[in-house]
Amino acid sequence: MVIDDDADLRRLVQVTLEFTAGWAVAVAADGAAGLALVRAEAPDAVIVDLMMPGMDGYEVCRRLKQDPATATIPVVFLTARKRLDEAKVRAVGAAGVLFKPFELDDLAAQIAALCGTTS
Amino acid sequence: MSDPNRPSGAERDAAFAAVLREFVDGLPQRLLVLRTALEGLARGEQGDLLETLHVRAHSLKGTAAAFGALEVSACARAVEDRAHRWVRGGAVRRDELPAARDELRRLEQAAAAYAAGAFPGGSR
Numbered sequence: 089m090v091i092d093d094d095a096d097l098r099r100l101v102q103v104t105l106e107f108t109a110g111w112a113v114a115v116a117a118d119g120a121a122g123l124a125l126v127r128a129e130a131p132d133a134v135i136v137d138l139m140m141p142g143m144d145g146y147e148v149c150r151r152l153k154q155d156p157a158t159a160t161i162p163v164v165f166l167t168a169r170k171r172l173d174e175a176k177v178r179a180v181g182a183a184g185v186l187f188k189p190f191e192l193d194d195l196a197a198q199i200a201a202l203c204g205t206t207s
Numbered sequence: 208m209s210d211p212n213r214p215s216g217a218e219r220d221a222a223f224a225a226v227l228r229e230f231v232d233g234l235p236q237r238l239l240v241l242r243t244a245l246e247g248l249a250r251g252e253q254g255d256l257l258e259t260l261h262v263r264a265h266s267l268k269g270t271a272a273a274f275g276a277l278e279v280s281a282c283a284r285a286v287e288d289r290a291h292r293w294v295r296g297g298a299v300r301r302d303e304l305p306a307a308r309d310e311l312r313r314l315e316q317a318a319a320a321y322a323a324g325a326f327p328g329g330s331r
Contacts, residue, residue, distance in 0.1 A: 096230040097270040103226050107219045139265055168269025189272035189280070 089114045089131040091122030091148060092166065093140040101135065101166075101195070109196035119143025123151055126158055133203045135186070138167040146180050153181040162203035224326075230274050231325045234318045237267050238311075241286060245311055248299045257299065261290035267314075276321045282314035 090105075090113055092098040102113040114129055116122035119136075120143060126134055134152065138145035145165050152158040162183040165172075172185060184202030186195075214222075244260040264287035272280035289307050293299050 094266045094270050096226070096233060097266075097273055099226050099229065100270075100273055103222050107214055107222060139262070141262060168265060168272065188269040189275070189277075192273075 089116065089122070089126060089129065089133070090135045091116045091119065091140075091145075092135075092137040093117055094137070097137070097166075100192075104192045104195050105199075108193060111196065119145075119148045122148055126152060126161065127155070130158070131161065132205070133162045133164060133183075133199060135164050135166055135199065138165050138169070138172075146176065149180045149182050162205075164199055164202050227274065227325060230270070231322045234279075234322055237263065238315050238318060241267075241311060241314070245304075245307060249301075249304050249308075257290060257293055261287060261294055264290055271321075276317075278317040279314065279321050282310065282317045285310040286314055 090098055090101045092101070092115075095117070098115045098117070102115050105111045105113045114125055114131060116125045119140060122134070122136065123143075134148075136145040136148050145167075149163045149165070152161060152163055159181075163181070165177065165182050165185045166188065167185060168188040170187075177185060183204070186198060186202070190198065240263050241260060244256045244263070247254075247256045248260065264283050268280050268283035268287055271277075271283060286307070289303065289310060293303075
């Protein structure tokens with residue numbers, strides 16, 4: 089599942105993962121909608137943009153990890169920032185970070201590697 | 208034997224072309240939001256214009272980079288960085304408005320150049 093407030097980025101990641109890895113990818117445009125969709129669909133992983141209006145990626149991750157129903161779902165942050173507070177990333181329980189720009193052909197493999205699964 | 212459920216190369220190309228088209232077609236609206244925010248700040252308008260300038264420039268920086276529009280991304284970063292400095296400083300630096308307008312103009316030019324070359328041969 090992809091949670092990102094930018095419609096073009098959301099669609100690009102969705103199409104990339106669907107066509108390069110054959111994954112079915114649900115999308116949400118903000119943190120609140122994303123949390124509801126995660127609880128409804130229990131995806132294998134959640135890719136969430138860090139900087140979103142309202143609820144940011146850190147808060148989305150923190151809430152997912154606090155809920156026993158979603159706590160084991162790996163969360164990967166997506167960001168255009170050059171540097172992140174690694175301690176904060178670890179503290180909220182994220183599996184890892186993808187930095188924009190990312191290689192589209194390798195995106196599924198990178199996500200799988202961060203989540204400790206195979207693509 | 209090919210998998211009938213596996214999308215063909217043509218289907219994949221069409222899907223990516225459609226996503227690219229949406230991004231390119233949406234560039235003028237993204238730029239209008241930035242221009243409107245900056246000019247509103249120049250007129251001394253209050254509200255969330257500075258946050259809009261910062262967040263929307265940040266968003267364009269990342270999305271443009273993902274689409275391979277690296278010059279657009281770099282120009283958006285310049286707009287974002289200045290807006291971020293204003294946010295941290297608590298106010299718009301009026302003496303920096305001409306430079307901010309120049310950065311936004313360069314972003315608009317980069318976006319126009321990218322859009323002009325996004326669909327070689329004009330095939331949209």
